Amino acid sequence: MIKKPIVAANWKMYKTPQEGVSFVSEICNLLLDKEKPTIIFCPSFTSLFYMNENLSDSGIELGSQNVYFEPEGAFTGETSVGMLKACGVRYVIIGHSERRHIFNENNTSLNKKLHVVLDNGLVPIFCIGETFDDRNARYTKMVLKEQLTKGLDGVKGQLIDRMVIAYEPVWAIGTGVNAEPKQVEDTHLQINGLLAELYATELVKQIPILYGGSVKPENAKELIEVEGVDGFLIGGASLKLELFSKIIEIVKNNYKG
Numbered sequence: 001m002i003k004k005p006i007v008a009a010n011w012k013m014y015k016t017p018q019e020g021v022s023f024v025s026e027i028c029n030l031l032l033d034k035e036k037p038t039i040i041f042c043p044s045f046t047s048l049f050y051m052n053e054n055l056s057d058s059g060i061e062l063g064s065q066n067v068y069f070e071p072e073g074a075f076t077g078e079t080s081v082g083m084l085k086a087c088g089v090r091y092v093i094i095g096h097s098e099r100r101h102i103f104n105e106n107n108t109s110l111n112k113k114l115h116v117v118l119d120n121g122l123v124p125i126f127c128i129g130e131t132f133d134d135r136n137a138r139y140t141k142m143v144l145k146e147q148l149t150k151g152l153d154g155v156k157g158q159l160i161d162r163m164v165i166a167y168e169p170v171w172a173i174g175t176g177v178n179a180e181p182k183q184v185e186d187t188h189l190q191i192n193g194l195l196a197e198l199y200a201t202e203l204v205k206q207i208p209i210l211y212g213g214s215v216k217p218e219n220a221k222e223l224i225e226v227e228g229v230d231g232f233l234i235g236g237a238s239l240k241l242e243l244f245s246k247i248i249e250i251v252k253n254n255y256k257g
C-alpha cells in the first residue's frame with residue numbers, strides 16, 4: 001500500500017486566530033483542486049475553532065499541539081480531547097521536544113495522552129528524538145527505544161495504524177541545521193526496527209514516519225527522497241506562505257512512497 005505523504009505545520013506560539021484564518025484561506029486558494037499531500041495545521045488552541053470554520057471542504061486537516069489526558073475537571077489551563085474534537089481537530093502533536101524539555105513532560109504522561117487520543121478516535125503525531133549530547137554519546141537508538149517503548153506502552157496493535165511518528169532530532173529543531181539525509185535514513189530505519197520489536201511488521205509498514213528539524217525549501221527535496229521519510233513536521237518554515245507552499249509542492253513531486 002502506498003502511503004500518502006504528510007506535511008504538518010507546527011505553528012507553536014505564533015499567529016492570532018485572524019492571522020491563522022487568513023493564512024489558510026490563502027493556502028486553500030493556492031492548492032484549490034490540486035492533488036496534494038495530507039496537510040495538517042497545528043495552531044495554538046485559541047485559533048482552532050476559527051480555523052476549523054475556514055477549513056471545511058478544503059481537504060486540509062486541523063491538529064492541536066497538545067492535549068490533557070483527563071476528560072474534564074479542575075485542571076486550570078488544560079484542554080481535553082473532547083474540547084479538541086468539538087473544534088474539528090483530528091490530529092494531536094504529542095511529546096514535542098519543547099513540551100518535553102521546557103514543560104517537563106515525561107514518558108509516563110505522554111503515554112496517558114497517547115491513550116486518550118487513540119481511544120477517542122483521533123490521530124497522535126508522536127514526536128521522538130535525541131539531543132545533541134545523546135547523538136554524540138551514541139545514545140540515539142537507546143533514547144528512541146525508551147521514548148517508543150514507554151510512550152507506546154499498552155497501545156494495542158489494532159490502534160497503531162492510526163498513528164503518526166515524527167522523528168525530530170532536538171538539535172535540529174529551530175536551529176537552521178537539519179539532520180543529514182544519511183543520518184535521517186539510518187535513524188528512520190532504526191525507528192522501524194524498534195517498532196517491529198513491538199508490533200507486527202505488516203502494521204509497522206502502515207505507520208507514517210515524518211522527519212522534523214529545520215526543513216525548508218532548500219533541503220526539502222533531498223529529505224523527502226530519503227527512504228523511510230513519509231513527510232515533514234515543520235515549525236519555522238510553516239509560518240511563511242511562500243516557504244510552506246513550496247515545501248508542499250516539493251513533497252508532492254518527489255515523495256516515492
Ligand code: PEP
Pocket residue numbers: 010096168172173174175176212213214215233234235236237
Ligand atoms: C518543530 O517545531 O517541530 C520543528 C521541526 O521546527 P523547525 O522546523 O523550525 O525546526
